[in-house]
Amino acid sequence: PARVTVPDLQQMKDEGRRITMLTAYDWGMARLVDEAGVDVVLVGDSLGMVVLGYDATTPVTMDEMLHHAKAVRRGVRRALVVGDMPFLSYQVSREEAVRNAGRFLKEAGCGAVKVEGGGAVVETVRFMTAAGIPVMGHLGLTPQTAAATGGFRVRGRDLASARRLVADAADLEAAGAFALVLECVPAALARLVTERLRIPTIGIGAGPGCDGQVLVVNDVVGLFDRFRPSFVKRYAELAPTVRAAVGEYVADVREGRFPDEAHSFTGEPPWLADLRA
Ligand code: KIV
Numbered sequence: 001p002a003r004v005t006v007p008d009l010q011q012m013k014d015e016g017r018r019i020t021m022l023t024a025y026d027w028g029m030a031r032l033v034d035e036a037g038v039d040v041v042l043v044g045d046s047l048g049m050v051v052l053g054y055d056a057t058t059p060v061t062m063d064e065m066l067h068h069a070k071a072v073r074r075g076v077r078r079a080l081v082v083g084d085m086p087f088l089s090y091q092v093s094r095e096e097a098v099r100n101a102g103r104f105l106k107e108a109g110c111g112a113v114k115v116e117g118g119g120a121v122v123e124t125v126r127f128m129t130a131a132g133i134p135v136m137g138h139l140g141l142t143p144q145t146a147a148a149t150g151g152f153r154v155r156g157r158d159l160a161s162a163r164r165l166v167a168d169a170a171d172l173e174a175a176g177a178f179a180l181v182l183e184c185v186p187a188a189l190a191r192l193v194t195e196r197l198r199i200p201t202i203g204i205g206a207g208p209g210c211d212g213q214v215l216v217v218n219d220v221v222g223l224f225d226r227f228r229p230s231f232v233k234r235y236a237e238l239a240p241t242v243r244a245a246v247g248e249y250v251a252d253v254r255e256g257r258f259p260d261e262a263h264s265f266t267g268e269p270p271w272l273a274d275l276r277a
């Protein structure tokens with residue numbers, strides 16, 4: 001299948017075709033997600049919470065992200081692979097932002113990167129896109145700064161913050177961002193931003209008015225059950241399935257039901273008597 005490119009996503013918005021995006025963190029899941037036809041695979045820094053066991057995304061490092069991005073890239077044949085830039089990998093200086101983004105492209109083979117925030121981040125995005133790096137923006141609830149800015153709740157609820165979000169979205173587009181994730185914002189606000197922008201919006205907890213949708217794959221298949229954001233739709237319940245399967249395995253091994261003849265290399269080797277001797 002032909003690879004999904006950054007211009008393809010713009011064409012999808014222009015033609016009114018919705019963009020599908022999911023996270024993945026390793027080769028195995030990336031392969032399944034890609035084979036199921038997702039357009040964009042995000043190696044999210046949600047890695048920290050659903051795979052590495054941190055209780056926030058902020059501890060995630062560039063090295064951790066690259067390690068997983070490389071594995072994901074090996075599993076994806078069709079989708080656009082986007083590397084999520086971790087906390088403090090793009091805030092220190094725009095030079096450092098370009099260097100770190102370049103690692104996602106050159107070392108991990110990603111097709112683009114994503115950064116969180118408007119305001120001061122806009123100039124960094126301009127610098128990155130001028131260097132030829134495809135950048136996806138992310139506004140609304142931005143988990144890397146959520147603790148410092150009011151926690152995990154809906155953003156853009158009052159006029160002032162809605163105005164700021166609309167302005168940040170326009171600024172990111174002008175700075176060269178090729179798409180914009182809108183996380184946890186009122187559906188009406190996400191729809192307005194989507195209508196105003198030329199570039200596609202990808203919603204998560206942002207209603208049906210966006211040009212596309214993203215979720216964390218572990219949430220979608222029910223693998224992550226520490227908590228469930230209200231905007232997540234579960235399409236499978238793998239955590240209980242895995243627990244039950246492993247429980248049966250443990251019982252079978254303990255009680256001698258597994259391994260059995262059917263799962264063993266049976267037969268009497270001709271040298272067995274010699275070996276015993
Ligand atoms: O890290 C992540 O998974 C994300 C998406 C949920 C947008 O940033």
Ligand code: NA
Nearest residue numbers: 044045046084
């Ligand atoms: Na993220």
